[in-house]
Amino acid sequence: MEKFSVTRTDEGAVTLLSLKGFLDAHTAQTFENVLKTLMNEQRYAIVVDMSELDYISSAGMGIFMGFIEEVRENQGDIKFCCVNPRVYKIFDLLGFPNIFEFYATREEAIGQFKNIRDHS
Amino acid sequence: MLRIPKNILIVFILFLSIAILFIDIFTYYSQLQIPALENLREMFILLMAFFWFLLIKKQKFSEFSLKKKLFYLAMLISANYLVATFLSIVLNPLYSRMFPPRYQSLSAIIYATLISIVAIVTLIPSFLILKELFFYKPRRRTRLYLNSFVFLLLFASIGAFIQKSSVLQFSYQPEVLAFYLALAVATPLLFHNDWLTYLPRKEKLLYFFLGGLVFVETSFLFDAAFDPHLAAYSISLATFTFGLWLVLLLYLMIAEFKLMIYLPTAKAFDRKIKEVNSLYNLARTLNTELEPERLHQLITQLTARVLESQSTWLEIYDEKAHTLKVVSHINLSPTQLANNPFHVNDGLNRILIKEGRPLLLNDLAQHREFRHILKWKRDARALIAAPLFSNRGQLMGILYATKPRPFGFDVDDVSLIEGFANQAAIALENAHLLQESIQRERLEQELKIAREVQLKLLPQTMPEVEGLQVVSYSLTAYEVGGDFYDFFQFADGNFGLVIGDVSGKGTSAAFYMAEFKGVIQTLARTLDDPLELAIRANEIIYRNMERRSFVSAVFGKYDQRRQQFQFVRAGHTPVIYCQAATAEVQFLQPSGLGIGLDSGDIFTRVTRIEQISLLPQDILFLYTDGLTEARNPHGEEFGEERLQQLLAQCRNENLHRMKEIVFDRVMDFIQNTPLHDDLTYVILKKR
Numbered sequence: 001m002e003k004f005s006v007t008r009t010d011e012g013a014v015t016l017l018s019l020k021g022f023l024d025a026h027t028a029q030t031f032e033n034v035l036k037t038l039m040n041e042q043r044y045a046i047v048v049d050m051s052e053l054d055y056i057s058s059a060g061m062g063i064f065m066g067f068i069e070e071v072r073e074n075q076g077d078i079k080f081c082c083v084n085p086r087v088y089k090i091f092d093l094l095g096f097p098n099i100f101e102f103y104a105t106r107e108e109a110i111g112q113f114k115n116i117r118d119h120s
Numbered sequence: 121m122l123r124i125p126k127n128i129l130i131v132f133i134l135f136l137s138i139a140i141l142f143i144d145i146f147t148y149y150s151q152l153q154i155p156a157l158e159n160l161r162e163m164f165i166l167l168m169a170f171f172w173f174l175l176i177k178k179q180k181f182s183e184f185s186l187k188k189k190l191f192y193l194a195m196l197i198s199a200n201y202l203v204a205t206f207l208s209i210v211l212n213p214l215y216s217r218m219f220p221p222r223y224q225s226l227s228a229i230i231y232a233t234l235i236s237i238v239a240i241v242t243l244i245p246s247f248l249i250l251k252e253l254f255f256y257k258p259r260r261r262t263r264l265y266l267n268s269f270v271f272l273l274l275f276a277s278i279g280a281f282i283q284k285s286s287v288l289q290f291s292y293q294p295e296v297l298a299f300y301l302a303l304a305v306a307t308p309l310l311f312h313n314d315w316l317t318y319l320p321r322k323e324k325l326l327y328f329f330l331g332g333l334v335f336v337e338t339s340f341l342f343d344a345a346f347d348p349h350l351a352a353y354s355i356s357l358a359t360f361t362f363g364l365w366l367v368l369l370l371y372l373m374i375a376e377f378k379l380m381i382y383l384p385t386a387k388a389f390d391r392k393i394k395e396v397n398s399l400y401n402l403a404r405t406l407n408t409e410l411e412p413e414r415l416h417q418l419i420t421q422l423t424a425r426v427l428e429s430q431s432t433w434l435e436i437y438d439e440k441a442h443t444l445k446v447v448s449h450i451n452l453s454p455t456q457l458a459n460n461p462f463h464v465n466d467g468l469n470r471i472l473i474k475e476g477r478p479l480l481l482n483d484l485a486q487h488r489e490f491r492h493i494l495k496w497k498r499d500a501r502a503l504i505a506a507p508l509f510s511n512r513g514q515l516m517g518i519l520y521a522t523k524p525r526p527f528g529f530d531v532d533d534v535s536l537i538e539g540f541a542n543q544a545a546i547a548l549e550n551a552h553l554l555q556e557s558i559q560r561e562r563l564e565q566e567l568k569i570a571r572e573v574q575l576k577l578l579p580q581t582m583p584e585v586e587g588l589q590v591v592s593y594s595l596t597a598y599e600v601g602g603d604f605y606d607f608f609q610f611a612d613g614n615f616g617l618v619i620g621d622v623s624g625k626g627t628s629a630a631f632y633m634a635e636f637k638g639v640i641q642t643l644a645r646t647l648d649d650p651l652e653l654a655i656r657a658n659e660i661i662y663r664n665m666e667r668r669s670f671v672s673a674v675f676g677k678y679d680q681r682r683q684q685f686q687f688v689r690a691g692h693t694p695v696i697y698c699q700a701a702t703a704e705v706q707f708l709q710p711s712g713l714g715i716g717l718d719s720g721d722i723f724t725r726v727t728r729i730e731q732i733s734l735l736p737q738d739i740l741f742l743y744t745d746g747l748t749e750a751r752n753p754h755g756e757e758f759g760e761e762r763l764q765q766l767l768a769q770c771r772n773e774n775l776h777r778m779k780e781i782v783f784d785r786v787m788d789f790i791q792n793t794p795l796h797d798d799l800t801y802v803i804l805k806k807r
Contacts, residue, residue, distance in 0.1 A: 024796075025625050033440060057797075058602075058623035058670070065717060066668035093745075094672055094691040095713030098726045 023060035044076020051082035081109035272302035277356040321386035406547035416448035429521035478506035483526035502528035506541035570630035602629035603798035620673030670716035700737035746799035
């Protein structure tokens with residue numbers, strides 16, 4: 001059984017990543033590879049749907065930190081949506097909402113990239 | 121066995137042969153028949169043969185290679201044949217027509233003497249070599265047959281001399297019976313020709329033609345060289361020689377016949393042997409090599425050698441990237457390497473992977489769908505490829521070989537490359553597993569170091585703080601989670617503490633921990649304010665830490681004069697405040713950001729300091745998420761609520777007892793589930 005999985009959906013210039021399961025030190029590599037691929041493809045408008053994410057560890061959060069600089073340097077962003085309250089609490093403790101934008105729905109998060117979509 | 125020196129044997133043989141010659145010349149001219157002299161002469165002849173046998177036995181035929189033995193045999197027989205032919209032309213011997221024949225000219229005496237000596241000299245070593253061939257693969261009775269044959273033949277020879285008659289007749293005389301019996305016991309030996317079964321094709325061909333020549337020579341030998349002369353010289357010698365000759369001739373005939381039967385299948389046989397050998401060699405070579413890179417080289421080299429392919433290459437499957445990469449090759453140009461069309465699971469590869477067995481394309485020009493391969497590599501007319509699968513059926517790679525000639529490979533090559541691919545897969549998997557276990561061991565070692573570092577970084581003694589009781593507990597998880605805590609003094613002399621969790625695990629966490637501890641210890645000396653400490657620490661750590669790493673921490677200070685606890689929560693778990701007066705257990709979570717996430721602006725804006733005035737019996741409980749995230753076998757977390765209830769229950773216990781109760785309750789909760797993170801807590805109690 002997979003502990004963790006990522007599903008990628010491209011919606012125009014925005015890439016939607018749906019996370020499922022446990023994102024910790026053991027599964028972080030899988031997710032990191034996905035983000036690396038996006039960087040290679042120069043897709044910097046990223047929405048991470050966490051509705052099915054059950055847990056995130058510090059190593060998991062570290063992955064976002066590892067990519068956010070490159071993403072923002074390229075006028076992109078990583079936005080979170082649909083984070084369940086338990087996981088949000090972990091993000092909140094660390095102060096993540098001060099660095100990343102959290103949205104209640106996918107549409108809202110994707111909508112934030114409207115300007116990028118218009119350009120492309 | 122008689123041990124007579126070589127030189128003495130030679131002298132004996134020379135003496136005997138000359139003595140016999142004198143006796144013959146004397147008898148011829150005197151026309152006298154002296155039986156005693158004849159007996160003596162016959163004895164001399166047999167002795168001479170025996171001495172020669174002793175002499176030639178010193179030559180260790182058993183140490184010769186099979187090839188050398190066979191060439192030696194051919195040489196001996198040819199020499200005999202040539203000498204006999206040459207001498208008969210030069211000497212023209214004449215004999216009486218009776219049996220035994222009598223010399224009728226001096227030339228006959230000389231000829232018979234010479235030819236007899238030649239017969240002794242060549243046939244005895246020939247027979248010794250024949251014996252080696254019989255014993256190539258000895259069976260239970262081989263020795264018995266051989267000894268019986270020699271014994272019976274000797275008996276027949278002496279008997280023939282005594283009877284002065286030929287053994288080649290039908291009679292019930294003992295020597296005649298002995299002669300036929302000798303031939304009978306030698307019959308099984310004639311079929312002892314296992315040495316030729318496993319000969320390579322080229323040698324089979326060579327020995328077939330060489331053997332044919334020797335067989336012809338041998339068959340003429342009796343008439344051309346031996347027939348009347350040997351009998352004239354000595355009946356016993358003639359009989360003995362005849363026996364040996366007959367066995368030699370029949371043996372050659374049967375061997376030749378067998379070779380002839382084997383020749384048409386020799387090529388297939390050769391291939392099979394080569395296949396078995398090369399597979400064996402491969403298995404042996406591959407099993408001794410554990411370095412994957414060297415293994416890749418070996419696999420291509422051995423495949424190329426056995427398939428005699430022009431180009432050979434091995435591609436290894438990258439599970440993550442889903443591509444195949446050439447890891448070793450023979451005769452691929454850099455351009456061909458760069459444009460290799462076989463790096464994806466497409467076309468040919470897809471068929472290979474799906475079918476899971478080797479594929480042979482006899483002529484790529486005939487396959488429209490694979491034309492692009494020819495464009496890539498013009499001289500790849502015939503192509504053979506085999507997938508490598510691990511024990512679990514996971515694709516590991518593909519082995520390819522090409523030849524410039526269409527139909528360059530055949531069905532045997534398919535089974536060969538299949539065997540190769542299987543062996544290679546096993547070897548590669550083994551090497552892989554070994555590498556993994558080495559890696560694991562190194563990781564274990566690293567973890568051990570990390571754990572030691574972590575333990576050394578923790579305070580070894582509890583601080584003495586006036587008006588405050590301090591206890592702490594820390595349990596390291598198997599993989600070292602990065603928890604730490606430390607006590608220090610601010611510049612104003614007040615007690616300070618920090619509890620934190622470095623993200624990441626293992627060695628890197630341990631090193632960041634050490635760095636963090638150093639930074640705090642240094643900064644605290646010049647600062648009075650925990651918030652200032654947190655801000656400055658964040659600046660330093662942000663610059664010196666890997667981007668994806670960060671620290672969550674609580675910086676606390678006990679202000680003695682104001683009896684106040686001030687703290688900053690930098691992204692860490694809340695501080696639990698157990699107020700003695702109200703019996704409330706509160707989670708204090710002032711706004712704050714983890715250390716190392718931001719260069720400073722956001723951190724400074726977000727992070728707040730909280731101050732609590734402490735009254736006696738007030739308790740502050742600081743912990744890491746390892747405590748609340750400890751899971752039981754059902755995957756449930758210990759959680760804040762349980763912690764809150766627990767602290768409410770045991771708040772009035774002695775502080776050390778409280779520390780133990782917390783630990784015991786957490787352990788009861790998780791039962792035997794291993795901790796996946798460190799578990800640390802510090803408890804402060806106002807006296």
